[in-house]
Amino acid sequence: MSAIDFTDLTTIAFLADALTAAGVDGLEISRPDGNLRIVVSKEAGAQISLTGNAQPGLAVTPATTVKAPMAGHFYPLHTSGSDEVERLPRTVTGEDVIGFIRIDSVLLPILAGRSGLLTKLLVEPDALTGFGDPLFEIEPIS
Secondary structure, X not given: OOOOOOOOHHHHHHHHHHHHHXXXXXXXXXXXXXXXXXXXXXXXEEEEEEEEOOOOOOOOOOOEEEEOOOOEEXXXXXXXXXXXXXXXXXXXXXXXXXXXXXXXXXXXXXXXXXXXXXEEEOOOOOOEEXXXXXXXXXXXXX
């Protein structure tokens, strides 16, 4: 098995997302050249710390991507009673509905999944999305 690259934010973000999805509270990996610690909480999301040979500034929690739970047409949340998509960036909690996937006449709500700042819409409204397609980006609030 190969060693985890502590400087690769993509790998660390993947680990944090996998731990969150699996309901695991955290993970700590220690090696002679550095340590990686990921602590997952429902209120704050994944908190990541790196020590050792990690580059300065990498201890910041990376943005999380909210992915489509199934294939269908994507619709972001609209302001109440209008056709205007809610403004970004905005603060969300893990239980907030941030959009919908439409399959025929059924709307499946998309939850933020973690608290943070909803910063990017990655898909155009009414686009056909597949399972796992990235929809939104959520950054941690410091």
